[in-house]
Every structure is written in structure tokens, then in C-alpha cells.
Amino acid sequence: MFATLIAEAPRFFTYWNMVFLATAVGNTLVxxxxxCGLGLLFGLGLAVTRAERIVHVAPLRWLAILFxxxxxxxxVLVLLLFVFFTFQLLGFSLHALAVGTIAIVLRASSLFxxxxxxxxxxxHPNQWDAAEVMNLSPLQTLRLTVLPQAWPVILPPMTIxxxxxxxxxxxxxxxxxxxxxxxxxxxxxxxFSALIAFGTILVIYFVISWGVARLGASVERRLVPQHRRA
Amino acid sequence: MNYTFQxxxxxxxxxxxxxxxxxxxxxxxxxxxxxMVVGALCAATKAYGPKAARRLVDAYVSxxxxxxxxxxxxxxxxGLPDAGIFLDSYQxxxxxxxxxxxxxxxxxxxxxFMSVRxxxxxxxxxxxxxxLQMIRYVxxxxxxxxxxxxxxxxxxxxxLGTSIAAIFGVEELTGRALNVNxxxxxxxxxFSIAAGMYITLTIxxxxxxxxxxxxxxRIKAKVF
Numbered sequence: 459m460f461a462t463l464i465a466e467a468p469r470f471f472t473y474w475n476m477v478f479l480a481t482a483v484g485n486t487l488v489x490x491x492x493x494c495g496l497g498l499l500f501g502l503g504l505a506v507t508r509a510e511r512i513v514h515v516a517p518l519r520w521l522a523i524l525f526x527x528x529x530x531x532x533x534v535l536v537l538l539l540f541v542f543f544t545f546q547l548l549g550f551s552l553h554a555l556a557v558g559t560i561a562i563v564l565r566a567s568s569l570f571x572x573x574x575x576x577x578x579x580x581x582h583p584n585q586w587d588a589a590e591v592m593n594l595s596p597l598q599t600l601r602l603t604v605l606p607q608a609w610p611v612i613l614p615p616m617t618i619x620x621x622x623x624x625x626x627x628x629x630x631x632x633x634x635x636x637x638x639x640x641x642x643x644x645x646x647x648x649x650f651s652a653l654i655a656f657g658t659i660l661v662i663y664f665v666i667s668w669g670v671a672r673l674g675a676s677v678e679r680r681l682v683p684q685h686r687r688a
Numbered sequence: 689m690n691y692t693f694q695x696x697x698x699x700x701x702x703x704x705x706x707x708x709x710x711x712x713x714x715x716x717x718x719x720x721x722x723x724m725v726v727g728a729l730c731a732a733t734k735a736y737g738p739k740a741a742r743r744l745v746d747a748y749v750s751x752x753x754x755x756x757x758x759x760x761x762x763x764x765x766x767g768l769p770d771a772g773i774f775l776d777s778y779q780x781x782x783x784x785x786x787x788x789x790x791x792x793x794x795x796x797x798x799x800x801f802m803s804v805r806x807x808x809x810x811x812x813x814x815x816x817x818x819x820l821q822m823i824r825y826v827x828x829x830x831x832x833x834x835x836x837x838x839x840x841x842x843x844x845x846x847x848l849g850t851s852i853a854a855i856f857g858v859e860e861l862t863g864r865a866l867n868v869n870x871x872x873x874x875x876x877x878x879f880s881i882a883a884g885m886y887i888t889l890t891i892x893x894x895x896x897x898x899x900x901x902x903x904x905x906r907i908k909a910k911v912f
Binding site: 462527528531532533534535536537539540543544546547549621625626627628629631632638639642643646651652653656657659660663664667668671 | 690691754755756757770850851875882887
């Protein structure tokens with residue numbers, strides 16, 4: 459097993475194979491970062507729309523709940539295929555990378571909305587009343603009073619969610635996006651053993667996810683005071 | 689958009705898809721059961737084992753939680769034959785899902801073990817509880833209370849995760865949806881029905897796990 463690995467290594471780690479893998483890493487990162495960035499934005503938006511103290515129109519809140527409940531209960535693979543075929547039906551021809559990103563955004567915003575909601579709900583209602591007495595608008599209350607107290611609840615699951623989204627991009631290989639998993643399958647089909655092809659990308663995925671986890675931990679150190687950290 | 693929906697061509701396949709949903713639940717259940725055993729062993733090793741074993745468990749957990757399940761199964765499915773181990777697609781997927789679940793369940797169970805405080809056991813000993821009584825009345829209720837919600841959530845996440853099995857040719861819900869798609873190419877209709885079935889399936893699973901927790905253990909758990 460290891461003998462084949464060593465025998466193959468010089469043939470595998472050539473310049474053009476590395477360029478191929480680097481392109482794939484680029485696409486994985488584009489999907490993950492665009493997906494998570496927009497997902498964080500929409501997630502916060504959905505959580506705010508759902509908050510009774512901010513939005514007083516009940517049907518709007520129900521719509522936000524419906525969106526979250528639908529998209530977090532569909533597996534990423536089915537969501538990808540669904541988005542893929544919806545655009546086919548609408549007659550758009552969209553780049554597969556864009557389709558992958560849209561699916562990731564849908565999933566990420568519904569998952570992150572739940573994280574934000576849990577955080578917002580963890581702050582005692584008295585805080586809202588106090589802020590109202592101080593003449594803060596609902597959005598100011600959210601930004602200045604509620605969110606600072608909610609970070610200890612929001613951040614730990616958020617880091618796990620971000621890593622989860624990076625891992626979810628691997629499924630975009632099924633709609634022919636040239637990302638890491640797709641690249642590894644191509645290399646495997648070109649005759650490299652699965653051990654070296656998939657082993658290499660497992661290590662790359664690990665490094666990316668680990669980096670994001672470290673980033674999450676450092677954001678947590680910055681935003682959450684010592685005594686409130688879990 | 690000049691597309692005529694043809695739901696009629698797909699609705700006939702719903703029982704076939706529902707059978708796939710059962711396979712998804714079953715796959716998640718077996719994976720969860722094996723993962724629980726792996727997780728319990730690893731969590732116990734992390735709490736009481738020698739240092740080298742603890743390091744090994746840490747490496748296992750961080751490797752399997754930081755890499756995609758899909759690639760892990762690819763690695764097993766295409767890589768193990770090189771090592772002389774031959775698995776069919778269902779077995780390879782089950783092994784991958786179980787190992788992945790094992791890593792997550794290690795962390796969940798470890799957190800549960802940690803939540804039983806030394807002082808509670810001391811208090812029970814002071815009250816004259818025997819060792820069995822201590823486990824029955826102090827440790828188990830405590831573990832159930834802290835572990836039930838995260839475990840139930842992880843089971844539902846795993847049900848969604850089983851859709852990956854379709855890529856390896858296991859005919860569960862997603863795999864069967866792909867089969868129906870190959871028959872009549874009503875892709876939009878099929879995948880919206882499949883998505884709807886996943887939503888129904890997980891809502892039903894959430895509700896039953898909630899009621900089970902409430903009546904069996906008197907735990908009000910927030911399930912997914």
C-alpha cells in the first residue's frame with residue numbers, strides 16, 4: 459500500500475498536476491467563501507426578519523420561517539440538483555460554479571439564520587425593553603445591545619457551520635464543477651491510485667477547514683470576554 | 689419559460705421513492721448505531737486512556753470532522769481495494785458514514801461524560817447510594833438529559849447525509865430519484881418531490897424524537 463504510494467509520488471506531484479489542483483482549490487474556495495459570505499448576510503437578514511421585536515408584520519416572519527425550515531431540511535446534494543434543474547427549466551444557462559454557489563448560499567443562509575436566531579433569543583427580553591427606554595431604534599438595539607451579548611452563543615456553532623459549508627462544496631463535483639473532489643476523480647481516472655489522489659485532497663480539505671476553525675476561534679477570542687467563553 | 693409541468697409522470701413513482709426514504713432512514717440508523725459504539729469507545733479512551741491513545745483519538749476526530757464525508761467514502765470505495773479489502777457500495781458507504789459519525793459522536797459523548805460532576809457522585813455516596821444505584825439515579829439521568837438533544841440532532845443530520853450514498857449507486861431516496869430521472873427526464877418535478885420527501889421525513893423524525901424524549905425520559909429536547 460505504502461510502496462505504491464512512494465512509487466507514484468514523483469509521477470503525481472508534477473508541475474501541471476499541481477496547477478490543476480490549484481485551480482480546483484481556487485474553485486472550492488470561491489464557492490465556500492462566496493457561499494458563506496452571502497450566507498452570513500442572508501442568515502442575519504432572515505434571523506432579523508424572524509425577530510418579533512424588530513419585524514411587526516407576521517406574514518413576513520412566517521415567510522422567513524418557511525424559507526429556513528425548507529432549505530435546512532433538504533440534503534445539499536438534492537439542493538444542488540434541484541437548483542441545477544430549476545435553472546435549466548427557466549432557460550438560463552448558468553455556469554456550474556454559479557449553480558454550486560447558489561445552492562451553498564441557500565443552505566448556508568438557512569443554517570446560519572438558525573444560529574443567529576438562537577443567539578438573539580438567548581438575550582433576555584429585558585434588554586430590549588431597556589434599550590427601548592433609552593430611545594434606541596430596534597436595529598440599533600440589535601447592533602449595540604443584543605448582538606454583543608449574543609456572540610458567545612452564535613460563534614461556536616457558526617465556526618462548525620462554516621467548516622460544514624467548505625465540506626459541502628465537495629458535492630458540487632456531481633454537477634461537474636471543477637473543484638477538489640472533481641479534480642481528484644479526474645486524476646484517479648487518469649490512472650493514479652485512489653490512495654494518492656483522494657489522500658492528497660483529504661489533506662488539502664483538512665488544512666482549509668482547520669484554518670477556518672482557527673480563524674473562528676480567534677474571532678471568538680476577540681468578540682467574547684474571557685469569562686463567557688464555553 | 690415555456691415548460692409544461694408533467695407531474696403525472698412522476699407521481700406514480702412516489703411509492704418507489706418512499707421505499708428509498710426507508711433505506712435512507714435505515715442507513716442512517718445503522719451508521720448511528722455503529723458510530724455510537726465507536727464514539728463511546730473513543731470518548732472513554734479520551735477520558736481514561738494513556739496519552740498516546742488519547743492523541744490517536746484526537747487525530748481521528750479532527751481528521752474525520754474536518755474533511756468531507758463524500759471524499760472519505762471515495763477514499764474507502766476506491767482506495768481499500770488497493771489494500772486488498774473489497775466492499776460493495778452499500779458496505780463502503782456504511783463504513784464511511786459510521787466512521788464519520790463516530791468522530792462526531794465521540795465529541796458529543798465526551799461532553800456528556802464531562803457534565804457529570806465529581807461532587808454529585810460524592811453527594812450520592814454520602815447518601816449511601818450503592819454503585820449501581822449511583823449509575824441508575826445520578827449518572828444515567830444526567831447523561832440522558834445532556835446527550836439526548838445533540839444525539840437526536842445528529843441523527844437527523846445523518847439522515848440528510850445519507851443522500852451521498854446515491855453517488856455510489858446505493859438506491860436510497862436520492863438514488864431512486866436519479867433512477868426515475870433516467871426514465872422520463874422530468875428532473876424538476878422529481879427533485880422537488882424528493883426534496884419535499886426529505887422535508888417531510890426530517891420533520892417526522894424530529895417530531896417523533898421529541899415525543900419519544902418527552903415520554904420515555906421526560907426530556908423537553910429542542911430537536912433540529
